Amino acid sequence: MDKKIYFDNAATTKVRPEVYQEILPYLDEMYANPSSVYTIARDSKKAIDKAREQVANAINATTREIYFTSGGTESDNWAIKGVADAYKNKGKHIITSSIEHHAVLHTCEYLEKQGFKVTYLPVDKYGLINLEDLKSAITDETILVSIMFANNEIGTIEPIKEIGKITREKGIIFHTDAVQAIGHVPIDVKDMNIDLLSMSGHKIYGPKGTGALYVRKGVRITQFIHGGAQEFNRRGGTENVCGIVGLGKAIELATSEMEEENKRLLELRQTIIDGILNTVPYTHLNGHPEQRLSNNVNITFDFIEGESILLMLDFKGIEASSGSACTSGSLDPSHVLLALGLPHEKAHGSVRITLGRYNTKEEAEFLLKELPPIIERLRNMSPLWEDFLKSNK
Ligand SMILES: *Cc1c(COP(=O)(O)O)cnc(C)c1O
Numbered sequence: 001m002d003k004k005i006y007f008d009n010a011a012t013t014k015v016r017p018e019v020y021q022e023i024l025p026y027l028d029e030m031y032a033n034p035s036s037v038y039t040i041a042r043d044s045k046k047a048i049d050k051a052r053e054q055v056a057n058a059i060n061a062t063t064r065e066i067y068f069t070s071g072g073t074e075s076d077n078w079a080i081k082g083v084a085d086a087y088k089n090k091g092k093h094i095i096t097s098s099i100e101h102h103a104v105l106h107t108c109e110y111l112e113k114q115g116f117k118v119t120y121l122p123v124d125k126y127g128l129i130n131l132e133d134l135k136s137a138i139t140d141e142t143i144l145v146s147i148m149f150a151n152n153e154i155g156t157i158e159p160i161k162e163i164g165k166i167t168r169e170k171g172i173i174f175h176t177d178a179v180q181a182i183g184h185v186p187i188d189v190k191d192m193n194i195d196l197l198s199m200s201g202h203k204i205y206g207p208k209g210t211g212a213l214y215v216r217k218g219v220r221i222t223q224f225i226h227g228g229a230q231e232f233n234r235r236g237g238t239e240n241v242c243g244i245v246g247l248g249k250a251i252e253l254a255t256s257e258m259e260e261e262n263k264r265l266l267e268l269r270q271t272i273i274d275g276i277l278n279t280v281p282y283t284h285l286n287g288h289p290e291q292r293l294s295n296n297v298n299i300t301f302d303f304i305e306g307e308s309i310l311l312m313l314d315f316k317g318i319e320a321s322s323g324s325a326c327t328s329g330s331l332d333p334s335h336v337l338l339a340l341g342l343p344h345e346k347a348h349g350s351v352r353i354t355l356g357r358y359n360t361k362e363e364a365e366f367l368l369k370e371l372p373p374i375i376e377r378l379r380n381m382s383p384l385w386e387d388f389l390k391s392n393k
Helices: 015-029 041-059 072-087 102-113 131-137 162-171 241-256 256-277 306-315 334-337 344-348 361-380 381-391
Strands: 066-069 093-097 115-122 143-145 173-177 196-200 211-215 283-285 296-300 350-354
Touching: 015 241, 041 066, 041 196, 041 211, 041 241, 066 072, 066 241, 072 102, 072 143, 072 173, 072 196, 072 211, 093 102, 115 131, 131 162, 143 162, 143 350, 196 381, 241 256, 241 306, 256 283, 256 296, 256 361, 306 344, 306 350, 306 361
Parallel strands: 093 115, 093 143, 143 173, 173 196
Antiparallel strands: 066 211, 196 211, 283 296, 296 350
């Protein structure tokens, strides 16, 4: 195949043409500052209002509950620091999980240095938190629970509705990082009792540097960026009109096409998972077999390094990942795989393949043809494999 095959859709996605077309006018004649009073400024303002409606509709929120941000990382930072600050007189305890994205984990670590106490809930071998663990971690001091909707490395979908039931009963704020879930899993913030929810544009075919935070009416949150009166006086700075327009369109498309696209992706995902597990020995699926994102494949190949697999796949024009984009380049194994109980060498031997709307059946078949000989070659060079063969003679 001459064309590159992009299997890293959890890292980022290509802006889709409908989104790109929607943005174009705002890079051109529609450049007015939405806070100004003349006609074209009102058009910019209207474009933002429309995007806010698109985002709100996607999760069953109201427009007044949606704040535009610079992405998932900012939304996570704002949600956690903003709630911690607003409720610190009530208590200084936060509960999260050990498999969160670094945007959540590092924010919690920062708050620990500021005198907050953080409980990092463990997960089972599939990456699921235990609801009994959550209940027993809650104290009178607990002000916030932050648990991700779906994990970006292993695709496991957490029991969000059940968590929301527990936190609402106890009167504790519930934030969820839904960056990987939106457009893949139906989300209803009211039905699920979610108080804050983070979204990002570039994981769903929108532009990078765009995101939103849902904050339920009545939940207090400290202002994060001080400046002008934009975003209901809560986040200053002239709006990223192009980005906001793109995010709105991307979320609208992703949610309206979700059901149909999920069916297609699910079939593709299973073809790849079954194809690898059935043809390559000593391989294991990471994450939950069913309660997982329709686009996520994460597999450990015993005795070899994920990084070498990636290099050889790249040689064939196949672009995959060994985990999150944030940890590649570092030699530390993924904190998510370690939290599942994988030993270091198995965590190092893992490859993540994340599918998207542009991936085809032919591409999946190409992967299934190219991968087994790569694994065989690498194992033939691996001292671990050699030791294993000797010990099994
Ligand atoms: C990508 C990602 C983020 C960060 O979003 P950005 O828009 O890139 O800042 C946060 N959480 C999860 C689960 C992600 O996958």
